[in-house]
Amino acid sequence: MxxxxxxxxxxxxxxxxxxxxxxxxxxxxxxxxxxxxxxxRIAGKKMTPELARTILELHGSTEMTQQEIAFKLGVNQGRVNEVIKRGKWLSGDPHAPEAVARDKAKARMRGAEPKKKPRRASEKAGATAARKGKGPQAQLAFGDL
Known part of the structure; x- marks a missing residue:
């Protein structure tokens, strides 16, 4: 053409x-x-167990793609994939890994989670030795031999 x-x-x-x-x-x-x-741009809805079940129903009963399901329900396509492939969000457990991760991310966005203080080099060396099971190393003087 x-x-x-x-x-x-x-x-x-x-x-x-x-x-x-x-x-x-x-x-x-x-x-x-x-x-x-x-x-x-779609403002994503909060994922709930009911929404996850709706995603599975649409996936099983229609020939819709994940992208079409996501657009119809107003959620991120990655969330649709998580529900279909890994069964995430199906339980209403607030201690489920995905719920904990979501809550941590929201806390970071609000600035509620305090940032960690940078450690000094001397603290890092002591922490490394403690992790390896070694205490502080004693030094020998010339008169000790």
Whole structure:
């Protein structure tokens, strides 16, 4: 199939200046009526066990893709994948790994979780020795031998 650019080049080669002028006028009209729309961004719903069951029902009873299910329910496609592949969010347990991770992330976003203080080099060395099961090393003096 011929592209518009190839068509324009053919018009130039054959000296069809009137046709090129008409084509340019059509382009200007198109630019004038063209609008830019903002990206389609979905504000995700909170995942609940009920929403997870709905995802599984749609996945099992329809031929919808994960992306279509996500768009229909207003959730992130990654959440749909987690429900289908790993069975996440099916229990209402607040101590489930995904619920704990969500709560930690929300706390970080609010700034509620205090940041860890950077440790000094001397503290790091002592902690490393303690982890290896060794206490502080004693040094020998010349008179000890």
């Amino acid at each position: 011929t592209t518009l650019k190839e068509f324009e080049e053919a018009l130039r080669e054959n000296g069809m200046l009137m046709a090129l002028a008409v084509l340019e006028r059509l382009r200007e009209r198109d630019r004038a009526t063209r609008t830019t729309k903002p990206a389609r």
